[in-house]
Amino acid sequence: GQQLNQSPQSMFIQEGEDVSMNCTSSSIFNTWLWYKQDPGEGPVLLIALYKAGELTSNGRLTAQFGTTRKDSFLNISASIPSDVGIYFCAGIFGNEKLTFGTGTRLTIIP
Amino acid sequence: KAGVTQTPRYLIKTRGQQVTLSCSPISGHRSVSWYQQTPGQGLQFLFEYFSETQRNKGNFPGRFSGRQFSNSRSEMNVSTLELGDSALYLCASSIQATRDEKLFFGSGTQLSVL
Numbered sequence: 001g002q003q004l005n006q007s008p009q010s011m012f013i014q015e016g017e018d019v020s021m022n023c024t025s026s027s028i029f030n031t032w033l034w035y036k037q038d039p040g041e042g043p044v045l046l047i048a049l050y051k052a053g054e055l056t057s058n059g060r061l062t063a064q065f066g067t068t069r070k071d072s073f074l075n076i077s078a079s080i081p082s083d084v085g086i087y088f089c090a091g092i093f094g095n096e097k098l099t100f101g102t103g104t105r106l107t108i109i110p
Numbered sequence: 111k112a113g114v115t116q117t118p119r120y121l122i123k124t125r126g127q128q129v130t131l132s133c134s135p136i137s138g139h140r141s142v143s144w145y146q147q148t149p150g151q152g153l154q155f156l157f158e159y160f161s162e163t164q165r166n167k168g169n170f171p172g173r174f175s176g177r178q179f180s181n182s183r184s185e186m187n188v189s190t191l192e193l194g195d196s197a198l199y200l201c202a203s204s205i206q207a208t209r210d211e212k213l214f215f216g217s218g219t220q221l222s223v224l
Contacts, residue, residue: 040217041215041217041218042114042200042202042215042216042217042218043153043200043213043215044215045212045213048212088152088153097143097155097158097166097168098155098213099155100145100152100153101152102151102152103152
């Protein structure tokens with residue numbers, strides 16, 4: 001089956017710093033998604049991408065659908081304490097179910 | 111509008127027992143999916159139900175089963191529990207039957223098998 005590799009696995013940053021994470025696949029996807037999971041909660045959809053090369057923003061978050069269709073990137077600008085959590089990428093190809101990445105755990109150092 | 115509700119929030123069981131988890135989707139959502147989340151494996155797809163029918167199934171043993179009722183509520187059952195079944199079990203609902211990326215997740219049921 002398809003696998004999604006997310007990196008980095010964890011990040012420790014200071015408040016105000018920008019964050020970058022990415023997700024790569026062994027196969028192409030038609031749709032890329034980014035979710036965030038707060039401690040003790042289920043994942044929440046942040047951004048959905050539908051076309052290769054597409055760049056979409058949601059507030060301080062910006063995500064891009066890689067031109068090869070095998071990768072995607074998420075950037076967070078000027079991080080704040082509530083950005084703490086686990087970020088998951090997910091992909092869809094055809095009528096298959098969502099495949100999730102292994103997650104990037106973001107910690108903000110006071 | 112109420113979100114996806116999962117009960118119970120926490121469960122402690124011993125090896126060999128069975129467990130049933132419950133999920134109430136958002137009103138009007140007819141598709142319910144179940145995922146297992148562990149620190150090492152991330153989110154693994156278990157199965158998806160739509161209109162009381164299982165439409166997709168992940169790579170889990172037959173000890174994991176589920177069903178959906180006419181009101182779209184779903185239950186998941188795990189029989190003969192093993193230590194490795196300890197995980198957060200997440201339920202997600204969506205409006206459409208297939209390829210709907212707008213999954214709305216519940217807070218999950220944390221299962222600990224001793």
